[in-house]
Amino acid sequence: MTAFSLEPAQTAWCEELRTLGERQLRPLAxxxxxxxxxxxxxxxxxxxxLLDRMLDSGALDLCLLRESLARGCTEAETALAxxxxxxxxxxxxxxxxxxxxWxxxxxxxRAVAAFALSEPGAGSDAAALALKAEREAGADTGAGTGPDAAAGPDAEPDGRGWxxxxEKCWISNAPxxxxxxVFARTAPGTGSRGITAFLVPADRPGLTGTALDMLSPHPIGALEFDGVPVTADDxxxxxxxxxxxxxxxxxLFRPSVGAFAVGMARAALDAAVEHTAARTAFGGVLKDLQAVSHQVAEMATRxxxxxxxxxxxxxxxxxxxxxxxxxxxxxxxxxTETAQYVVDTAVQLHGARALRRGHLLEHLYREVRAPRIYEGASEVQRTIIAKELYASREASA
Structure with missing residues (x-):
């Protein structure tokens, strides 16, 4: 398998996922x-x-999962992601x-998970996190023992918890x-090197949350931490x-956000091809108008x-x-930028019918906007790309 083609078995699996999304998961959604x-x-x-497969998969399998489910049922894709x-x-x-x-x-x-990184003052700038994790006396907190654990002064037990x-904000699946x-600052004034990751059960005392009314149809909320206790076991x-x-x-997940976007783009492209091949206007079929067919060709190429x-x-x-x-x-x-273009163009080709509540494109139009922001906005991605380019230049100089 190369990065540019799929094996027949992979293609068949993707079609199975798309069908599962359309026939079994969409009614639940x-x-x-x-x-x-x-x-x-x-x-x-x-x-x-699918959750089992997702947790055990590499990046490519994850992308295939997300793209294929997105073509059949965006809600199922988002829930899985x-x-x-x-x-x-x-x-x-x-x-x-x-x-x-867990x-x-x-x-x-049976258990719903959430990734609590963003804050009101630290969205894409993860190193600016302000949620405080302050040491307390009296808790038995041995060192973290996950695969990333390493010997060092920060990993030594000292008999205290945090x-x-x-607060956290714009957290999917919250509250x-x-x-x-949860990512919290355990060492003030140290930037990205003073942050610790904790697993915090929702029933911990002091943890509350509120739902936010957002454009995206999936749940997003804010979390308040009022002295929530955690130990090294967390x-x-x-x-x-x-x-x-x-x-x-x-x-791992950024390429698969792109796969989600590709799935939405392919669904919008499918709808545009179907519509323009059947819709008559101005004495002919839309697809025979060069202005229309060239737009569809551009959508497909991107x-x-x-x-x-x-x-x-x-x-x-x-x-x-x-x-x-x-x-x-x-x-x-x-x-994500391409999906925005493709969905918007598909809406334009459909006309007013695509704006009716419940239409596939109306749904995609609401879904497609958020991925350009979450897990690093487009501007952040451009910054990462530029830094990598200049770092590569300096390394080879």
């Missing part, structure tokens, strides 16, 4: 309450084995006890998740090294270019190649 966690839908993802985003730090850096407690529940679709104080991967990885946990997660960029970034991640952050940023940037 339509019964859900917009802005709230759809637990029957998540349970169905677990029953179908949010489970992965919230759980990947646990898979990669959790202690054996945390994994045993991962079987996530795989079965209290989390502050309805069962646990949160640490993911090593104290003061949580920024690495966050970046490892984002480097979508295919985005797909190839996403797969190339995913293959590079799986192969452990250098430059993954830059390639992941390119994939997310180009695919």
């Amino acid at each position: 339509e019964k859900g309450d917009p802005g709230h966690v759809n637990r029957p839908l998540i349970a169905a993802l677990g029953e179908a084995g 949010l489970q992965g985003l919230g759980s990947h730090p646990l898979v990669r850096s959790g202690t054996p006890a945390l994994r045993a407690r 991962l079987p529940e996530v795989r079965a679709g 209290r989390l104080t502050g 309805e998740a069962d646990f949160y991967t 640490v993911l990885g090593v104290p003061d090294r949580g920024f690495r946990v966050a970046m490892e997660t984002l480097n 979508t295919e270019a985005a797909r190839l960029l996403v797969y190339a970034a995913a293959a590079a991640y799986d192969a452990g190649e250098p430059g993954v952050p830059g390639r992941a940023a390119m994939a997310k940037l180009y695919a």
Whole structure:
């Protein structure tokens, strides 16, 4: 398999996923309450084995999952992706006890996970996190024992836990998740090196949340931490090294955000081809108008270019190649910007019918805007790409 083509078995699997999304998952999604966690839908993802596959997959498999589900049911795709985003730090850096407690529940679709990184004053700038984790006396807090654990002064037990104080905002699945991967500042004034990742169950005292009324149909909320207690048993990885946990997660999921965008673009392109091939206007079929057919050709070309960029970034991640952050940023940037263009053009070609509530394109038009912002806005991706380019130049000079 290359980054530019799929094996027949992979293509068949993608079609199976698309069909599953359309026929079995979309009816469950339509019964859900917009802005709230759809637990029957998540349970169905677990029953179908997709959550299991997602947690055990590499970047390419994750991209295939997200793209194919997005073509058939964007709500199912988003529910799966949010489970992965919230759980990947646990898979990669959790202690054996945390994994045993939570991962079987996530795989079965019984526990809802959330990735709590963003704050009112620290969205894409993760190094500016202000949520405080202040040391307290009296708790037994041995060192983190996940795979990232390493010998060093920050990893030594000192018999104290932490209290989390502050807020998180724009957190998907909040405030309805069962646990949160929370990134907090344990060492003031140290930038990205003073952040620790914690797994915080939703029932911890002092943790409250409110739902936010957002454009996207999936749940998004804010969290308030009023002295929420955590110990070293809750640490993911090593104290003061949580920024690495966050970046490892984002480097994996950024190309797959691009895959989600490609899936939406392909759904919009399918709809545009179908509509323009059948719709008559001005004495002929729309597809016979050069102004229309050229737009459809442009939509298809940009979508295919985005797909190839996403797969190339995913293959590079799986192969452990250098430059993954830059390639992941390119994939997310180009695919999400392309999806916005393709969906918008498809709406224009359909006319007013595409703006009716319940139309596929009306739904995609609302869905497609957010991926250009979350997990690093387009401007952040351009910054990452530029830094990688100049760093490469300096290294070779």
